[in-house]
Amino acid sequence: MSQTRRLAAILAADVAGYSRLIGADEGGTLERLKALRRELLDPKIAEHRGRLVKTTGDGLLVEFGSVVDALRCAADVQREMPGRNAGVPPDNRIELRVGINMGDIVVEDGDIFGDGVNVAARLEGLAEPGGICVAARVQEDAAGRLDLAFEDIGEQQLKNIARSVRVYRVVTEARPETLRPGTNPPLPDKPSIAVLPFANMSGDPEQEYFADGMVEEIITALSRIRWLFVIARNSSFTYKGQAVDVKQVGRELGVRYVLEGSVRKAGGRVRITAQLIEATTGAHLWADRFDGSLEDIFELQDQVAISVAGIIEPTLLAAEIRRAAERPTNDPTAYDLYLRAVPLWASQEKERTIRALDLLERAVERDPNYGPALGLAALCHQLLATSNWTDNSETHRREGVDMARRALRCSPDDPDVLANAAMVLGYLGEDIDVAIGSIDRALALNPSFARGWVWSARLRNYAGEPDLAIEHFKTSLRLSPRDRMGTFSLPLGFAYFLKRQFEDAAAILLPALDQAPGLPIAYQLLASCYAHMGKLDEAQAVIERLGAITSLVIPDAGFLRKPEHRELFLSGLRLAVGEDA
């Protein structure tokens, strides 16, 4: 009797529920097992250079020279089994459990023995029917070399094995989204988010419906945001009731961001908490809570959903801008260039606006039909034209109008593009009704679009509807109380000014100078406001500060469609510069 030792990959497999199958139909089961060996197992073992050591009635033991061969063989077999079982009643299905270990074995008369074999057999016992379990050593050797994923199920104490063994489950199921087994879906080419079911912390099962309904409303609201990729409700809700790792959810659904939250009820009131997490890093981007009465739960659901969607949009945009800034700059995409331009434009300063326009022109060169870049470029041209920051304001005015119209043609259903184009066309003296029609459509498409409501407020001011402007501005504040990217509070001050509530207007416009220190219209409005209040010294001081950023003190006020509003604005400015009103 010769005895040798060698290192090998050992595959142990058995038929789950063998006794039950034999008990139910001995002859039929044995026939089917023979067919399984003949048609699938033996060919696959041979294909992957395995050696069948022995069969044991309900199982078999196979030796391979490499873990990669052993795993390929096991995965091929397990992937074929569902097809073989199709049409067979569940109780009659033959399903295999497989364990694979790598270790030192003793070979004697063709049979194999030793710890390496015993561990493989115990791993097989841990596998689910149709599944494969492997030891950590197998996983380490195979990771990255096979189209398979491994799920760590932790240290396991195996029967009659002294040491504990770290065990991995092999993921062989096809990922439907890619039609490739064992791979997670890649991240989409735009910001992506999954909203997980909110946990019901109230101990009241009735609140499940409330929490689920609210999450559905949030998904619906976010789904309207064109530049976002939002996982659908059915997939998100497969995580309901599970304690999940956000990073894992991100991988499984192929999303960068995850929103999770909870609902807690006390008396007739409910507290909802929500937090936005970057799944790849686990970093918290935003968290907040919302309290409300349960008297009208639909109202509360709507309110929370629209608030969450309203705040998530600018938060994600800011996160994407940070990511774009951190990416290498060798070959930026149109989207990268657009993202980098956004904060430059939002500063509302001359030099940065010029830099933003340069980036956007490069974005449009790469993709001439990229609506968001065209829309933002139009805004830059409008700002350059109306702030008199260049020698060719008329050229910028024409370019702004042209780009706004191009943006509308390229992206007629994108709320962001609709809003920016409306803003440009409205400010540059085009048909105000067309501009208002566009902004209304943008807000109908995405009611939680905070900046859209600010643009609407501005357009309402231009159209001579300051009361509506105030209402729309306050809506934007509710949606996004902190993030005011490129919007500031000028429209609110402007509306009070048009209503001749000069004290209220000045209280808002004065701090706006700090928010937008490079924006001429902020100074012009405040100066006019002070002048109408009889505060000529203050008005003149503001005009002096204006001189540092533009030579144009009294602008064309054609954007104000009502003659009395134009006159109000211009007469105040004339007073401020010492002319007769």
Next chain:
Amino acid sequence: MAAPLARRAVALDGSDAEARACLAVVLMTRGDFNAVQIEADRALAVSPNLAHAHGVRGVGLMLAGEREEGIRSLMNCVRLDPLDPLVSLRLSQVALGHYFSRNYEPAVEAAKRVIQSYPDFPTSYRTLAAALAQLGRLEEAKDAMAKALALAPRSFDMYVRDRPPWIRGEDHAHMLEGLRKAGWKE
């Protein structure tokens, strides 16, 4: 019954993307692909992430003969809702799209992937059987045909013997050709 209700839902709130997507599904069963696409596009204009609308748009385009765009839309649906139980249906429609395009290898691959994840879903076996038969892999085709018949024998009455209104005549004939090669007997 379904059509008036779907139309009423749209009439109640024309900006409700879900309602429009449901109307598109109803229109699909009548084979009115043009109207399907209009309603699905309207739904997507409101809610570009609505997986259901991508799905119905995709199957409409695929059945109308615009296979490539249809398959793209179907895959958008699957990507947006990867764990939805209806994913098997969408993926089997992808396999069907490949078959109708006479791309039999991708049809076999797609059908096998569906079967691997959803072994009890019968439609994919029919597509698999027909595609394998068109490739001349008759033994495998007959095996797939046997499984299709074992899983859902009555589905052959509904979808094979009679042509559903949403399958074009030439596509139905093409499927029958493949199934006959795979051993199906009328």
